Amino acid sequence: MTTTGTTRTDDTAPLGSTLASGARTAVPGGPPLDAGLRTAVARRLREDDDLLAGGGDRGALRRAVARALAAEGIVAAPDVWARLVRDLVDELGGLGPLEALLRDPAVTDVMVNGGDEVHIERDGRLALTGVRFDDDAHLTGVVRRVLGPLGVRLDRAHPYADAVLPGGVRLHAILPPLATRPTLTLRRVPAVVPTWEQLAAVGSVPADLHELLLEATAARRNIVVSGRAGVGKTTLLARLLAEVGSDRVVVIEDAPELRHPAPHTVHLQVRAATPDGVGQVDVATLLRNALRMRPDRLVVGEVRGHEVADLLQAMNTGHDGSMTTVHANGADEALVRLEGMALLAGVPLPAARAQVAAALDLVVALDRDRDGRRRVAHVVEVLLGRDGARTEVRWSR
The missing domain is CATH 3.40.50.300 (P-loop containing nucleotide triphosphate hydrolases)
Structure with missing residues (x-):
């Protein structure tokens, strides 16, 4: 697989729009993930025997995403490729765009008031971030996906949920009509007790x-x-x-x-x-x-x-x-x-x-x-x- 990023298609075209044609798609600089790319990679992951045999841990998912991108003909420079793999792993195996916020050890709380409004608490202060989901349906889908393996329901019959995610992050979600928009609150427990x-x-x-x-x-x-x-x-x-x-x-x-x-x-x-x-x-x-x-x-x-x-x-x-x-x-x-x-x-x-x-x-x-x-x-x-x-x-x- 070529990773230099020298082969290019129209950089203004949505990344997912080139996938159906089978063309090799150069990614010159970390574009946002679109629905087409997510769907294509997710489809290949469902058919990846090595991923299913590996038990679905994050390392196995990372390798499977890389294989799926290569199979889709995505070409990128090494640093862009690594970032694209990471973002897809976040999307398909984690909390999507929120994972980047949780990688900051100073962030203790993440509050999502609909897909286009994400706040954090860092060092005791609240701040509005630039992180966004595609829309409210994207936010709801990500939350349901992470709750599924935990056996926690979130649907019209049960429009609220509490859970503890792997790693100790506490999650609360509530959906319309109980809230105006899908609302998600995450709280991270410190990994180490301070002295x-x-x-x-x-x-x-x-x-x-x-x-x-x-x-x-x-x-x-x-x-x-x-x-x-x-x-x-x-x-x-x-x-x-x-x-x-x-x-x-x-x-x-x-x-x-x-x-x-x-x-x-x-x-x-x-x-x-x-x-x-x-x-x-x-x-x-x-x-x-x-x-x-x-x-x-x-x-x-x-x-x-x-x-x-x-x-x-x-x-x-x-x-x-x-x-x-x-x-x-x-x-x-x-x-x-x-x-x-x-x-x-x-x-x-x-x-x-x-x-x-x-x-x-x-x-x-x-x-x-x-x-x-x-x-x-x-x-x-x-x-x-x-x-x-x-x-x-x-x-x-």
């Missing part, structure tokens, strides 16, 4: 607070990390769990975000119902199972509902050093939310207030500063008062 020094360097956890949190973890205090979405609750929780030593930790999550937080960790993960509405396993069920697994510490990635009653009971019956996160705007608001969730679980108000006050020791509240940087805003100690929990500030900016 205390790194957290201090970005202003998230100053050195004096670091010592306070280490002491609380070593003393087996029950800790809640609170804050709005995207302020770094899970990151801080993972850092705290890295300090528990040889304790047996049972982690319960709806998506695997806390990767190997401690040397002796058991991970439990919720299971959604099948399309027929059976087989669901929720956090409360997993908590009851976890209590039979001889945990030293229980960790719930995030409490959202009636499972809080089981967690509070566990904290009050000897499982010291347990931790969780909760969405709330501050420490006091976190306590109110926990009491409200206990009420929803059927716990009377006086008992809910007493259980929250007795179970928790510290609430670590996170927020963002004006520049969008994540940081701990304050830490309060939870004390048992006459009417429930009362708080005393232990650390504040």
Whole structure:
């Protein structure tokens, strides 16, 4: 196969328009992928015995795409050829144009509001990108393709979906008529837990607070990390769990975000119902199972509902050093939310207030500063008062 790119057709013609004729097509400089090229390569991949035998991993897909391009008569310089192969692999085996955004380690979130509007969060700041899909149908097709191997439906009968993609990217998608346009949200979990020094360097956890949190973890205090979405609750929780030593930790999550937080960790993960509405396993069920697994510490990635009653009971019956996160705007608001969730679980108000006050020791509240940087805003100690929990500030900016 020639790769010099010296043979040329009309550079203004759409790349896919030359495929049907079988002409050799020179690609002088990384044109956008058009539907014709995608369709032609996808057709050849379906007939590629080596790809099917290789199990479909990304390396096998890359080699199969290169074979398909050669068979289609595409000619390009080596660097352009490599970029074209990469883009097609992204399109046919990944999230299409979004893969280029996810290759940037500073990008933590990708938000797609229809095929022509893609935003990212990088270093705590939102920005509109120039990335585009062909149209909304292209976006929907890419999302359905990546969800298919995971057994997750996204169609008119079930127009929303949650999933965790290989590599740990969390995906949420919602389609019309529930949304005006197909909407996709991606959140990437950090592959490596940052060190205390790194957290201090970005202003998230100053050195004096670091010592306070280490002491609380070593003393087996029950800790809640609170804050709005995207302020770094899970990151801080993972850092705290890295300090528990040889304790047996049972982690319960709806998506695997806390990767190997401690040397002796058991991970439990919720299971959604099948399309027929059976087989669901929720956090409360997993908590009851976890209590039979001889945990030293229980960790719930995030409490959202009636499972809080089981967690509070566990904290009050000897499982010291347990931790969780909760969405709330501050420490006091976190306590109110926990009491409200206990009420929803059927716990009377006086008992809910007493259980929250007795179970928790510290609430670590996170927020963002004006520049969008994540940081701990304050830490309060939870004390048992006459009417429930009362708080005393232990650390504040």
